[in-house]
Amino acid sequence: QLPICIDDTRALLLGPLTVEPPFRSRGVGRKLLDRALNDARAKGHRLVLLVGDEAYYSRVGFKPVPKGRATMPGPVDYSRLLVAELVEGAFTDVSGLIRPDWSLAK
Numbered sequence: 311q312l313p314i315c316i317d318d319t320r321a322l323l324l325g326p327l328t329v330e331p332p333f334r335s336r337g338v339g340r341k342l343l344d345r346a347l348n349d350a351r352a353k354g355h356r357l358v359l360l361v362g363d364e365a366y367y368s369r370v371g372f373k374p375v376p377k378g379r380a381t382m383p384g385p386v387d388y389s390r391l392l393v394a395e396l397v398e399g400a401f402t403d404v405s406g407l408i409r410p411d412w413s414l415a416k
Contacts, residue, residue, distance in 0.1 A: 311346060313413075314359065316380050317406025321357035321393075322350055343370045347394060356400035359408065361390045370394065379405045 311322040324346055329339045347370060350358055360367065364374055372392035380391065395401050 311350060311358070313411040314408055315411045316357075316359075316404050316408050319357070319404045319406075320355070320411055321359055322355050323408070324358050324360040325362060327360075327362070339366075340370070343367075347371070347396065351396045356395070356397040357404070358394045358396065360392055361386060362392060363390065364392060367392050367394075375401075380408050381406070382408045 311324055314321050314323045327339060327342060329342075347358060358372075359375070359380070360372065362372075364372070371394045373394070374389070375391045375393050377388065380393075382391070393401050
């Protein structure tokens with residue numbers, strides 16, 4: 311997880327996540343996601359973003375970022391930009407450029 315800001319709002323960027331073929335369909339990916347989100351929540355984070363497949367990540371609460379609400383430097387498929395609110399309503403008024411938050415990086 312990389313600390314980021316969306317404009318001035320702090321968040322985390324998750325990814326990439328992959329499970330080796332012999333371990334797929336055993337719930338390993340779901341456990342990794344649950345762990346990452348629970349750890350983020352426990353540390354007081356309110357938002358997590360990632361670029362991934364909505365059908366897969368929606369199972370743990372990720373939703374598409376509305377078009378134009380957040381931009382990333384470099385090429386990105388914005389139809390795959392997803393956000394999970396760890397606190398209800400945390401993304402409501404958030405928009406802007408996604409950039410590293412070096413103040414939280416370790």
